[in-house]
Amino acid sequence: MYSPLATARLYGIVDLGYTAPGEVTSMTRKLIAGGVDILQLRAKKLGESEIEKLAREMLPITRDAGVPLVINDHLAVAAVVGSDGVHIGQDDGTVAAARAVVGPSCFVGKSTHSLAQAIAAQAEGADYIGFGPLYATGTKPDYTPIGLADITEAHRRVTVPIFCIGGVNQERLPEIITAGATRVVIVSAFLLAADVIESVRQVKRALGMEN
16 A cells, blocks of 8 residues: 555545636645645646646645545546545546556555445545545535445445545544444635635544644
8 A cells, every 4th residue: 555545534625616827826725734644635617738738837836745635537648647545536547547647656546426336436546535425515516425324334345545535524524434434535615714724734633633
């Protein structure tokens, strides 16, 4: 396993659905200052050249902080900028195909929306999985929430890191953790917070992590 993934518990995403391109650098600095363990760039509506530009702005900041940068979907961008990781969805092909593009030094994560998909993603060699959406979320409005019932079983059947995602926020953390989650992804609750740094710190405390 890619070693930073083994200890990572809090995954942040700079989503261009919530953050303007001109604010990506400052948001990256805030999320890192708060203490995210991994940071993803997700820009569903931008072209590859724009995404590459933003990734190149983020990389020096994430590298200096020792926080892995993950590119969502765009394998070619991940390969050309040399990001630490890439994240693919269920409709984005296999982990092996992604790894063939990005190379062995780039870890590959995959979105899963059921226990069966989680098990399958591990079998095909994903370095970590996203598991959700747990709740209805504006980030993924077309996805039916999977709820909390399968979290414990997913952790029993899957040994790679499982990051629970989808509508996760500080208020819901207690029930998510009680359901068996050990790692979470938070998007809008961080990006729309009045004080991003403090919001991240509060979640880290709730997860029992040091600031």
